[in-house]
Amino acid sequence: MTFDPTSAYSGVRGFNFQPDWSCNGVGIWLKFDAQQYRAQIARAKVLFPKMNTLRIWLSFDAWCEDSGLYLQNIHEAATILAEEGLKFIPVYFNGWFGLPSFGGFVSETLAWSRETDHYAPYRAFLRQSAQAIASDAILLHDVSNEPFNNAWGLKWRTEMVLDFMREMSAELRTVTQLPITVGSQGLPAANTMGITDIKSEWGDIDLLAPYVDVITLHPYCIPPMTDAGHLDYLTRVLSYLSQFNKPVIITECCWAGKTDEERLPFLQIELSHYVKLGVGFCAHALWASPVADLHPLDDGKGIGYAGLYMAFINSDGNIRKGHEIFNSI
Numbered sequence: 001m002t003f004d005p006t007s008a009y010s011g012v013r014g015f016n017f018q019p020d021w022s023c024n025g026v027g028i029w030l031k032f033d034a035q036q037y038r039a040q041i042a043r044a045k046v047l048f049p050k051m052n053t054l055r056i057w058l059s060f061d062a063w064c065e066d067s068g069l070y071l072q073n074i075h076e077a078a079t080i081l082a083e084e085g086l087k088f089i090p091v092y093f094n095g096w097f098g099l100p101s102f103g104g105f106v107s108e109t110l111a112w113s114r115e116t117d118h119y120a121p122y123r124a125f126l127r128q129s130a131q132a133i134a135s136d137a138i139l140l141h142d143v144s145n146e147p148f149n150n151a152w153g154l155k156w157r158t159e160m161v162l163d164f165m166r167e168m169s170a171e172l173r174t175v176t177q178l179p180i181t182v183g184s185q186g187l188p189a190a191n192t193m194g195i196t197d198i199k200s201e202w203g204d205i206d207l208l209a210p211y212v213d214v215i216t217l218h219p220y221c222i223p224p225m226t227d228a229g230h231l232d233y234l235t236r237v238l239s240y241l242s243q244f245n246k247p248v249i250i251t252e253c254c255w256a257g258k259t260d261e262e263r264l265p266f267l268q269i270e271l272s273h274y275v276k277l278g279v280g281f282c283a284h285a286l287w288a289s290p291v292a293d294l295h296p297l298d299d300g301k302g303i304g305y306a307g308l309y310m311a312f313i314n315s316d317g318n319i320r321k322g323h324e325i326f327n328s329i
Helices: 023-029 034-047 061-066 067-083 107-117 120-132 153-172 203-211 225-242 260-277 323-328
Strands: 013-016 053-057 087-094 141-145 182-185 215-218 249-250 281-283
Touching: 023 061, 023 067, 034 067, 034 107, 053 067, 061 067, 061 120, 067 087, 067 120, 087 120, 087 153, 107 120, 107 153, 120 153, 141 153, 141 281, 153 182, 153 203, 182 203, 203 215, 203 225, 215 225, 225 260, 249 281, 260 281, 260 323
Parallel strands: 013 053, 013 281, 053 087, 087 141, 141 182, 215 249
Antiparallel strands: none
């Protein structure tokens, strides 16, 4: 029998969630507002009754600033998620940089830490964070969001990040028995990673698959990709993944434009394909926020690249035009 990689998490219907009071991880977790956090989640449950999972980004930078307050606040957030009856996926590190920067690692800092203390601060952050949020509500642990996003093109950067992912995955296994993933992009990117001996066109998947329990995709339908091209891409990558005998989940999806009208075709294309192929997903992202790509051009904040507006709920707490398509899937 051929292994079906989509089966274990096929029922996941969720979002990435950034609350709306800060543009980065330090502000989110050190200025944590439990009442507002709960209210935004409760409102989202009304608007999206099929929502059952949230992907929550943590912050090494906030831990460095005030570890005690940070750990207290992520514990409270985990408690709220459990009380609201939602599963969640904590994301510990981040290799993606938007504008403004959410906070993340760079290869130079990782290289210095590896040589001086074998990633000791990162290990401490990982252990303490996992212990602070320990809950039956955790679906799986995500070591890092898109770790190779700032490593393309140079072999040493790719190898540095891969070493960090291996070490952090092993470290996380010392404090949890739950499944572990890494937020890989699932891109045909072998030649842009500076590595020529990758097994296939699926560059970051081949690198990460040996160290995770669940394989993650971020299969955005990015122009000029078409409806047919996106379906072909998904079909091919899921077929390739079946050889690993590991489940697959999509933890970021749903490309966007500047306006509601620009985004709706992407929602229709992507969501219909994920349902057709039976793979669970977390759309990006739940709520309008100062975080990069989560606010419209005319929001008055004047920050960040506003070429993408990826929230499903506007800042007034109402669902964006057409985004109720989430409820029809």
